[in-house]
Amino acid sequence: MDKKKEIPDIIVARLPLYLRALNILREKGNTTNSKELGEFLGFSAAQIRKDLSQFGEFGKQGTGYNIEFLSRQIETILNIDDDWKMILVGCGNIGHAIMNYSGFSRNRFHIVAAVDSNPELVGKTVNDVIGIRSIDDLQQIIQTEGIQIAMLTVPAAEAQKMAEKLVEYGIKGILSYAPVLLNLPDDIQIEYIDPVLSLQHITYYLK
Template identity: 35%
Template sequence: MKFAKIPMATINRLSVYMRTLQELLEEDVEVISSERLAKQCGVNPAQIRKDLAYFGEFGVRGVGYHVADLVNQIKEILGLSRTWNLAMVGLGNIGSSLIRHGNFVKHGYIFTAAFDVDPQKVGKKLPNGLVVNHVDELEEVIRERDVHIGVIATPAGAAQSVANQLILAGINGILNFAPVQIQVPDCCHVENVDFTIKLDCIAYHLSTGV
């Protein structure tokens, strides 16, 4: 599904809406008003309507949104009506924790490959059944297992080299947990996750009262 360029803030909020709606489904809620959904998502109703309006018409005036339908529609918008195969590169504390996290599978993200350079980790079987491959095997394994997204959890000094390998293997989507900005060609989309930046934001708000 193709749309005109949408603000990333809208895409981020769609993810929040979808997760909230999935929780409502588990509570057997069938219909929800934009006011109630907005309150649970921490936004105002006009924002929800504006975000959804980029993609068409949703809900019934005076009734609200059918929860199951809206979940499916948002999944279609976000490209989540399918599963995505992930490769983890770097099995330190962060990488090991992430690859064990059940939330990835719940949302359709499946780790199908894992890589490291540490001889004590290469060849080891992980709790999810994957066997850790050496980074030297990255390109072959990624193509073999139809990996779509690479996750980097290496030390900063290795991140750019790993990103280069992923791109050479045909990966155009990277989630980067290494504390460094990596450089990629325009065809590749990178999301950087630096916890210290988030802490800086919290520190700013605490120190300024804003």
């Protein structure tokens, strides 16, 4: 079975949430169940069982899930049982916030390089670790380091062109902070961080 085709993406998108919930529930004990997980996440117990059953048998009727085991399984499914290298493209306000955030490396996502087109930023060191390099070095950095994931924080008007370059240089997944939809080949994984979309979702339920 080609899992990449068979499992609906909407279920895949929920697995990181499950993992986060398990990390918190772990403090209370060694096991959990679909009811507790569901209450924690705001999904029904049936939804939880249905989601997880897509990937295999993780629990037993009556005894629930072993938290440690289920966490390791989900990490393996998501390919996050190993470290990932990332490059940050764009070192403005958002880029700086990203470089100063320790949550990425805590979760095995390591920013190994950051580039910007502004010569005034090149050479600057952020957070004692990341030295900003010239955008001209982009291809060389990606290929030398074997980087597959890029965080894109360039202005909206430059995002599409820069994303195309990243793909040309070998990037397979892009986390984009630019408020535009990127048009890239189907095999490139794109996720958007866009607070306006989230706010527009919230307001549907307000008033």
